[in-house]
Structures are given as C-alpha cells and as structure tokens.
Amino acid sequence: MLGNISLGRFYPAESLLHQLDPRSKILSAIAMMFLIFMSQSLWTMLILAFITFVFVGLSKVPFKTVLSGLKPMIFILVFAFTINLFTVTGDPLLEIGPLTVSDQGLLTALRMASRLALLILNTTLFLTLTTTPIHVADAMESLLNPLRRIGFPAHEMAMMMSIALRFVPTLLEETDKIMKAQSSRGADYDTGGLITKARGLVSVLIPLFVSAFKRAEDLAVAMEARCYRGGEGRTRLKVMAYQQRDIWFGAVMAALVVLVLLASYAIG
Amino acid sequence: MKPFIELDSVSFTYHQENAQPLIAVDHVSLSIQKGQHVAILGRNGSGKSTLARLINALEQPDEGSVLVDGLLTNLEENIWEIRRRCGMVFQNPDNQIIGTTVEEDVAFGPENLGFAQPKIRKAVDEALAYVGLSDMAQKPPHFLSGGQKQKLAIAGILAMRPACLILDEATSMLDPYSSDELMKLVHKLIKDEHLTVINITHNMEEALLADFVYVMSEGKIILSGKPAEVFDQVETVKSLGLDVPVHCDILYQLSSMLDLPLMPQETADWSKACHAAVRLLDQSEAAGNIHLLSDQSVFNKPGLVQDGSPNQPEPSGSAADGSKEEKIPLHLTEHQQQAAEKKPKNPEAIVEVDGLTYTYTPGTVLSTDALHDVSFKVFRGELLGVIGHSGSGKSTLIQHLNGLLRTQTGRVEVLNLDASNNHDIRKIRQHVGLVFQYPEHQLFEETVFQDIAFGPKRLGLDMNQVEQRVLKAARIVSLSEDMLERSPFELSGGQKRRAAIAGVLAMEPDVLIMDEPAAGLDPAGRDELLGYAAKLREMGVTVILVSHSMDDIARMADRVLVLNEGRVHAYGTLDQIFNDDTALKAAGLSLPRPVAFMRMMKTQISSISEYAYTPEQAAIELIRAYCAQTADQKTENQEKDDQKTAGREKASQTKDCRELADQMKAGDEHAR
Numbered sequence: 001m002l003g004n005i006s007l008g009r010f011y012p013a014e015s016l017l018h019q020l021d022p023r024s025k026i027l028s029a030i031a032m033m034f035l036i037f038m039s040q041s042l043w044t045m046l047i048l049a050f051i052t053f054v055f056v057g058l059s060k061v062p063f064k065t066v067l068s069g070l071k072p073m074i075f076i077l078v079f080a081f082t083i084n085l086f087t088v089t090g091d092p093l094l095e096i097g098p099l100t101v102s103d104q105g106l107l108t109a110l111r112m113a114s115r116l117a118l119l120i121l122n123t124t125l126f127l128t129l130t131t132t133p134i135h136v137a138d139a140m141e142s143l144l145n146p147l148r149r150i151g152f153p154a155h156e157m158a159m160m161m162s163i164a165l166r167f168v169p170t171l172l173e174e175t176d177k178i179m180k181a182q183s184s185r186g187a188d189y190d191t192g193g194l195i196t197k198a199r200g201l202v203s204v205l206i207p208l209f210v211s212a213f214k215r216a217e218d219l220a221v222a223m224e225a226r227c228y229r230g231g232e233g234r235t236r237l238k239v240m241a242y243q244q245r246d247i248w249f250g251a252v253m254a255a256l257v258v259l260v261l262l263a264s265y266a267i268g
Numbered sequence: 269m270k271p272f273i274e275l276d277s278v279s280f281t282y283h284q285e286n287a288q289p290l291i292a293v294d295h296v297s298l299s300i301q302k303g304q305h306v307a308i309l310g311r312n313g314s315g316k317s318t319l320a321r322l323i324n325a326l327e328q329p330d331e332g333s334v335l336v337d338g339l340l341t342n343l344e345e346n347i348w349e350i351r352r353r354c355g356m357v358f359q360n361p362d363n364q365i366i367g368t369t370v371e372e373d374v375a376f377g378p379e380n381l382g383f384a385q386p387k388i389r390k391a392v393d394e395a396l397a398y399v400g401l402s403d404m405a406q407k408p409p410h411f412l413s414g415g416q417k418q419k420l421a422i423a424g425i426l427a428m429r430p431a432c433l434i435l436d437e438a439t440s441m442l443d444p445y446s447s448d449e450l451m452k453l454v455h456k457l458i459k460d461e462h463l464t465v466i467n468i469t470h471n472m473e474e475a476l477l478a479d480f481v482y483v484m485s486e487g488k489i490i491l492s493g494k495p496a497e498v499f500d501q502v503e504t505v506k507s508l509g510l511d512v513p514v515h516c517d518i519l520y521q522l523s524s525m526l527d528l529p530l531m532p533q534e535t536a537d538w539s540k541a542c543h544a545a546v547r548l549l550d551q552s553e554a555a556g557n558i559h560l561l562s563d564q565s566v567f568n569k570p571g572l573v574q575d576g577s578p579n580q581p582e583p584s585g586s587a588a589d590g591s592k593e594e595k596i597p598l599h600l601t602e603h604q605q606q607a608a609e610k611k612p613k614n615p616e617a618i619v620e621v622d623g624l625t626y627t628y629t630p631g632t633v634l635s636t637d638a639l640h641d642v643s644f645k646v647f648r649g650e651l652l653g654v655i656g657h658s659g660s661g662k663s664t665l666i667q668h669l670n671g672l673l674r675t676q677t678g679r680v681e682v683l684n685l686d687a688s689n690n691h692d693i694r695k696i697r698q699h700v701g702l703v704f705q706y707p708e709h710q711l712f713e714e715t716v717f718q719d720i721a722f723g724p725k726r727l728g729l730d731m732n733q734v735e736q737r738v739l740k741a742a743r744i745v746s747l748s749e750d751m752l753e754r755s756p757f758e759l760s761g762g763q764k765r766r767a768a769i770a771g772v773l774a775m776e777p778d779v780l781i782m783d784e785p786a787a788g789l790d791p792a793g794r795d796e797l798l799g800y801a802a803k804l805r806e807m808g809v810t811v812i813l814v815s816h817s818m819d820d821i822a823r824m825a826d827r828v829l830v831l832n833e834g835r836v837h838a839y840g841t842l843d844q845i846f847n848d849d850t851a852l853k854a855a856g857l858s859l860p861r862p863v864a865f866m867r868m869m870k871t872q873i874s875s876i877s878e879y880a881y882t883p884e885q886a887a888i889e890l891i892r893a894y895c896a897q898t899a900d901q902k903t904e905n906q907e908k909d910d911q912k913t914a915g916r917e918k919a920s921q922t923k924d925c926r927e928l929a930d931q932m933k934a935g936d937e938h939a940r
Contacts, residue, residue, distance in 0.1 A: 134368045166368045169410040174709075180672045181710040184702040185771060186726030203722070206712035210757065218363035225324055225356045226366075226424060227348050227380040237375035237388045 015060035017130040022139035024246045029126035044264040045114045069124035084109035137161040155231030178207045271299035278332035292318040294487035305465045307475040310484035311509040311790045316468045320434050325350040355425025357438040361417030371405040377428040395423040415446025432464040440788050443657040443816040445856050470790045472513045496536035509792030514861035515541040521887035526552045549894045615647035623678035638664040640834045651811045653825030661834040666781050670700040701777030705784045707768035711756040716767045723775040741773040762793050781812040822860035822881040862886045
C-alpha cells in the first residue's frame with residue numbers, strides 16, 4: 001500500500017547521533033562540508049574519510065545502509081572521476097587509444113570522487129539517516145530564526161516544509177487512485193511512445209492539482225479555525241534544547257575543524 | 269439565561285468572479301443556549317456550512333450580528349478567543365490534519381495559542397486519552413482510519429479547552445460504524461464537559477439525537493423545533509430534499525394509507541412510533557375502515573413467502589398458499605419484482621470469482637491480507653450489493669474485477685475472459701466500468717463533453733460514434749446539453765459527480781461497478797444517484813453496488829455479498845442475509861432500519877414479516893399482518909365449519925395482492 005511509505009531514509013536506532021539535537025547535526029554537517037571543500041590533498045581526504053567512518057560507527061547505522069546513499073549519485077561520481085582522469089594533464093601513466101591518463105589526472109580524479117562521496121555520505125548520515133525530515137525542518141527554523149529580523153520567513157518556510165511532508169503520503173495515495181480511475185476509462189500509462197505517455201500524464205496531473213488546491217484551501221481554513229496566525233507568539237510542544245552531549249559533540253567538532261585545517265596547511 | 273450563541277438577522281453573500289453573487293445566508297436569526305445540542309439540516313448549498321463559519325468567525329456577516337459567548341465576531345480582537353472557544357470539525361478528515369504525527373497535530377491549537385510547554389504536553393496527553401488515541405500518539409496521521417482521523421480532529425479541539433464544538437458534516441465521509449463511534453464521543457463530551465454542540469448534518473438519525481433542530485434552505489431557516497416536531501412535518505422536510513428518520517417515514521406512510529392523522533410528536537422515538545402504529549391500526553379497525561382496505565386488498569395477503577429462510581416458521585394462515593407461482597414476495601420493490609419475474613431459469617454468470625486471495629506488499633513487515641478465499645458469482649442483469657465497513661476489502665475486491673489489481677491466488681473471470689491475462693485485461697476494461705468513490709476527482713478535460721468522450725475515444729471509435737455515446741451517457745444522468753460545453757470545474761458537486769459517472773457509462777459497459785456513489789450527498793442527491801443505478805439495471809446493465817449503507821443496499825439490491833476482514837461473511841438474497849442478524853453484527857453491520865423496525869413491531873403483531881426494505885413496504889406489511897391477526901382472532905371465535913370456503917376466498921384474494929399494491933403505489937405517486 002502506498003499509504004505506508006515512509007519519507008526519507010530515516011534509520012530508527014538509539015545512538016549518540018540519533019540523540020543529538022538536530023541543530024547540532026545540521027551544524028556538524030556544515031562543518032564537515034566545509035572541511036571537505038577545504039581539503040586539497042588526498043591525505044586530508046583520508047583523515048576525513050576516517051572521521052566519517054567514526055561517525056558511522058557512532059550512528060549504529062549499518063555501513064551498507066550508509067553506502068547505499070551513494071547509489072543515486074553513482075553516475076555523477078563515475079562521470080566526475082572519468083572526466084578528471086582523462087582531461088587533467090601531467091606525466092602520462094597510461095595510454096588507452098587516444099586517451100591518456102596522467103599522474104595529476106589520477107590524483108585529481110581520486111580527490112574529486114572522494115570529495116563528492118564524502119559530501120554525500122556525511123549529509124545523508126547527519127540529515128537523513130539519523131534525523132527525521134520534520135526535525136530537520138524544525139532545526140532549520142530555529143537556526144534561521146535570527147534572520148527574521150531582516151525579514152527572512154524562517155517560520156513560514158518550516159511550516160511549508162512540514163505541511164509538504166505531511167501531505168506527501170496523501171497525494172501519493174491520490175495519484176494512485178486517479179491513475180486507476182483513468183485506467184478504468186481506457187487510459188494506458190505503460191505502453192506507447194514518449195508523447196503518448198506525456199499526454200497521458202495530463203489526465204493524472206490536472207485532477208491531482210485540482211485536488212491539491214482544494215486541500216490547500218481546506219487546510220488553510222482548518223488552520224485558521226485552530227487559531228493559527230503565523231509564528232508570532234507561537235510556542236511548541238517539543239522545545240529543542242541543547243543537552244550536555246551536544247556541548248561535548250560541538251567541542252569535538254570545533255577541535256576537529258581546527259586540527260584538520262592545521263593539518264592540511266601543514267601537508268600543504 | 270443569556271444564550272451562548274446569538275445570531276441577529278445575519279446575512280452573508282459570496283462575491284465570485286464571473287458569476288452572480290451568491291446569497292449563502294439570508295437574514296438568519298437564532299439563539300443557542302449553553303450546553304445545548306443543536307442539529308442544522310439542509311441540502312448541499314443551503315448555507316449551513318457558511319452559518320458554521322460565521323459562528324466560528326471564519327467569516328464576518330455582511331449584515332446583522334453574531335454573538336458568541338458575549339463576543340461579537342466582527343471585532344478583530346475577539347476572533348481568536350471565539351475560535352478557541354468554538355472548535356470546528358470539518359468534513360474531509362485528511363484536509364484538517366496539520367501535524368506530521370498525531371500528537372503534533374493535537375498540539376497545533378495550543379501552540380498557536382501560545383500555551384507554555386508543560387501546559388501543551390498536559391493538554392495533548394489528556395485530549396488523546398479522552399478520544400482513545402493515546403497509543404497512536406507518535407504515529408504519522410496517514411496510519412489512521414477515517415474515523416480515527418475525525419477523533420484526532422476532536423482531540424485537537426479539546427486541547428484548546430473549548431466551550432463549543434461545531435461538526436460540519438463531520439460524519440459524512442465515515443462508515444456507519446465510525447459515525448456511531450464519533451457521535452458516541454460527542455455525546456460523552458456533552459455529558460462530561462457540558463459542551464455546546466452544533467452538528468451540521470445530512471444524517472437524519474443523527475439529528476434525532478439533538479435537543480433542537482434547524483432546517484435550512486436557500487440561506488433561510490425554514491423549520492425549527494425539537495427533532496420530533498420537525499420530523500412531524502414529513503412533507504415539508506421531504507420537499508426540501510431531505511429525509512425523515514425511517515420510523516417517522518413508516519408511520520407517515522401508514523397514516524396516509526389508513527387516512528388517519530398522526531398526533532404531534534407521536535413518532536418521537538421508536539417505541540412511541542411502535543405504539544402509534546398500533547393506535548392507528550386499532551383506530552382504523554374500530555372505524556371499520558381497515559376492512560374496507562383489506563376486503564379488496566393487498567394487505568390481506570396471507571403471509572409473505574419466506575424466500576430461502578428455512579429457520580423461519582411459516583406464518584399461520586399461509587397453509588392455503590403453498591403454490592409454486594407465489595414465489596415472488598410482495599415486499600420486493602418494483603424493479604426487484606420485475607427482475608424476479610424476468611429471471612431466466614439458468615442465469616448466466618457474467619463475473620466469476622473463485623478462491624481470490626490478495627496480500628498487499630507480500631513478504632515484508634507491512635504485508636496485510638486484504639482478501640482471503642473470496643468466491644462469488646454475479647449474474648447478468650442483476651444488481652449485486654457489496655457491503656462491509658471500511659477495511660473489509662471491498663475496494664481491493666472491485667479493483668480485481670477490471671484488472672486494476674492482478675490476481676495473486678485464485679481466479680477472476682469476466683465474460684469468460686481471464687483477469688490475470690494482460691491481453692484479456694484490455695478487453696475486460698471495455699466490458700467492466702468502474703465508478704470510484706468521489707469519481708468527480710478524476711475530471712480533467714476542458715469541457716464536460718470532452719471528459720465524457722475520453723473513454724470512448726480510447727476505444728478507437730470514430731467521432732460520430734463517440735458523440736452518440738457521449739450524448740447517450742449524458743442523457744442517462746440527466747446532464748443537459750448546454751452543460752456539456754462547460755468546464756467540468758464550473759459545475760456543482762452533484763453535477764460533477766454525474767459527469768464523471770457519464771464518463772464511465774460512455775464506455776457502455778456490460779458490468780458497472782459503483783463504489784459508494786452517493787457518498788457525501790444529501791438525501792435527495794443520494795436518491796437521484798441510486799435512481800441511476802436502478803435505471804441502468806433496467807436497461808440491462810449488470811450493476812455491482814458497493815456501499816456501507818445497509819438501508820441503500822436493502823432498497824436496491826437483488827442479492828448481497830457481505831465482506832468482513834477480507835472474507836465472504838454472508839452471500840445470498842436479501843431475506844437470507846437479514847434472516848440472521850447475529851452474523852451481521854459480527855461483521856460490524858446492522859440491519860436495514862425498516863427491517864429493524866418491523867422486528868420491533870413483532871412484539872405487537874406477532875405474524876409480521878420483518879422483510880420490509882422500504883418504509884412503504886413496511887406500512888403495507890403492517891396493515892396486512894394486522895388484518896391477518898384480527899381475522900385469525902375472529903375465526904377462533906367462530907365455528908370452524910366455514911373453514912374451507914374461507915380458505916378459498918383467501919386464495920383468491922391473494923391473486924389480487926400485487927395488482928392492488930401497484931394501484932396503491934400509483935395513487936401515492938399521484939398524490940405527490
């Protein structure tokens with residue numbers, strides 16, 4: 001049943017990473033991204049890879065599950081690797097027909113690929129595998145809250161994200177129903193060329209949009225009826241509060257940033 | 269005492285682009301006391317939902333004033349307090365849930381009110397415990413059933429500590445079991461929390477539970493009073509496109525047949541109605557009128573044929589009537605009767621389902637058995653009712669009948685085509701039309717004509733044939749030609765649904781499956797839609813009507829398939845199904861209301877047959893059974909020497925029965 005799908009790839013477990021405040025995890029993910037972008041040598045890459053493996057260990061998410069996060073990006077990874085491998089010039093190592101692989105090419109390709117892979121692994125680990133989407137939304141709101149003073153709609157964005165998350169299963173179910181209804185009237189979504197398929201999509205998308213608008217209208221009224229009037233003066237059932245472990249983790253992250261920066265400077 | 273809600277000559281108009289302004293509420297004045305339970309009845313578009321929005325300060329009146337708990341709704345500073353005090357439950361369970369988990373949703377109101385965190389926690393936990401959803405607190409809302417979602421909506425309101433609850437057709441998308449549960453919850457709230465309740469509804473039985481009823485039409489209040497007072501006005505209520513509760517209708521029919529008036533509020537509840545029936549019959553007997561009816565009469569038919577109900581003892585006096593020709597029971601509605609007469613000896617099975625078992629997402633933790641060893645046949649030309657409450661497997665089953673779901677185990681054959689074979693499925697879809705629940709959601713073309721033409725075009729017909737089919741389909745559901753050129757999204761709710769049904773009819777299916785075609789419609793709309801099902805059946809289309817309304821199924825179907833937890837719970841003719849209500853109860857279903865009423869009347873008139881499927885049949889049967897009973901009493905007092913002649917007379921009267929029933933019906937229609 002479509003109704004039973006779960007969003008994202010949250011992996012339920014009880015680990016340090018799961019228990020961290022979602023804001024700590026967003027900040028950590030940003031710190032890791034920063035380091036990954038800053039690191040220029042393969043050596044620092046190796047250090048970062050090691051740190052990432054430690055985080056995976058702390059998350060209690062099976063390594064295989066974490067790696068499977070790379071699957072949708074595999075094409076880009078291979079592409080980035082190959083392009084760098086054959087285009088960067090340096091001392092030739094290998095010649096395959098008209099193509100040349102240089103030592104610089106190999107190094108750059110490895111660096112690019114590992115940089116991309118580490119970026120993906122860290123963000124999925126911190127933001128999808130150990131944090132539910134709704135927590136990410138809440139944390140974003142809280143982190144962006146100071147920007148409200150300059151007119152940034154932090155609360156509205158978080159509310160939109162949370163409503164979107166709430167309605168994804170509902171709309172999936174609806175799509176399934178509409179497709180079945182149109183199939184009963186002879187629509188065929190499986191065969192035919194691209195144009196036929198695209199035209200067939202119209203018979204699904206229009207009803208889906210009409211219904212989504214209706215739902216949006218209903219929901220707006222329901223929200224007003226329950227006294228919703230924007231973020232002003234609104235409290236929360238679940239108040240995010242940094243715990244002791246967040247402070248420890250934050251301290252460790254800060255130390256890591258400094259260390260890796262120094263190290264990469266030293267290695268140069 | 270100062271009323272809790274007071275409307276003083278309130279008017280409200282919707283101003284739409286490219287359309288006439290719509291006066292939704294027209295000088296309405298009413299007052300509701302604290303703790304009162306009020307029902308507001310009216311057809312779709314009669315202004316009752318707008319009235320609710322005016323009370324909840326979601327709209328401000330153009331004229332007049334709305335006062336809620338001493339606060340005027342048109343003052344900006346009062347709005348939020350009014351909305352806190354008056355919680356509102358809407359029709360569509362899905363479109364009012366905001367939170368991504370059950371408890372987050374309950375917290376939404378208190379969060380908006382700026383309650384401190386511990387206070388929110390307490391309010392949420394208490395509200396969830398009150399409605400019985402505590403163990404679902406962490407679940408995402410799409411794991412809940414429709415009934416649970418509405419309970420969640422009530423919890424969300426309770427957490428705001430309200431004084432008033434407004435239900436805006438809150439039960440209209442629920443099955444009878446869930447609606448009952450929800451209304452029980454509402455009554456518990458009235459008792460425990462002394463909440464003022466305003467229930468906007470199409471359900472007349474729900475209105476009976478109220479202290480006071482307002483009936484709206486075209487923005488005005490037409491009737492008001494205690495439920496019993498309002499439902500005394502049977503003709504007015506029916507002329508407004510509404511209905512009266514079944515027992516009121518039976519008594520109304522009885523009183524007009526006997527030509528005796530009912531006393532005010534004599535049908536306030538079932539037991540009063542029961543006494544009223546006996547009073548009317550006795551009075552008619554005393555005046556000798558009932559025998560004028562019975563002498564020539566329909567009503568004297570000795571015992572209804574207990575078709576296929578072996579447990580039922582033959583009613584006394586039916587001995588003379590064992591002949592085979594009398595196999596057609598009187599209590600069938602007209603179309604059912606005609607069908608019974610026309611029924612060929614060996615009916616052709618147009619759909620055959622054998623040992624069908626279906627599991628969703630097999631082999632995973634989420635795997636659920638939706639169907640288990642389901643077998644049945646549908647015969648050409650019949651109307652098969654499929655009943656069962658939400659989650660009983662009805663939807664899964666019908667999706668197998670045109671190949672939308674592939675068979676896993678078992679066989680589905682339609683017109684000897686195999687629904688598991690890809691090639692056959694294409695053909696099957698041409699023969700089996702499926703009208704989904706809320707079919708209006710599938711409209712998408714620019715004009716109604718094009719939308720209806722979607723199916724026929726797919727069949728590869730030429731434009732001429734397509735047009736013919738569209739016009740024919742439109743005619744069946746009474747869509748006028750000028751409507752065909754309009755956008756489907758401009759139509760009213762009922763018109764949209766008819767257009768969507770026409771889209772399926774234009775495929776000219778041999779078998780038409782209708783899933784809950786009357787869902788969410790008011791009584792007149794429901795009757796109209798069910799009328800189309802009957803019409804199609806007369807045109808020779810085999811109809812499978814899926815519903816959770818026992819009353820509708822009893823009125824319409826030739827045979828019934830009862831599903832419960834994915835299994836065939838009962839399967840057979842109406843009489844066979846309703847003979848054993850313990851089986852129905854086990855499936856969470858109740859008897860059709862006329863049958864239940866007749867069962868209660870049995871304590872008064874023992875020879876009564878319970879198998880009455882419409883109020884009219886019930887009234888006829890009441891008169892018949894009463895006459896039979898008094899006749900029996902007389903014969904007991906008399907000498908038995910005339911017994912043979914009496915028997916012969918009865919037999920001759922029997923022949924006239926159906927004829928007279930028809931006369932009665934014709935007369936009734938004429939009177940209307």
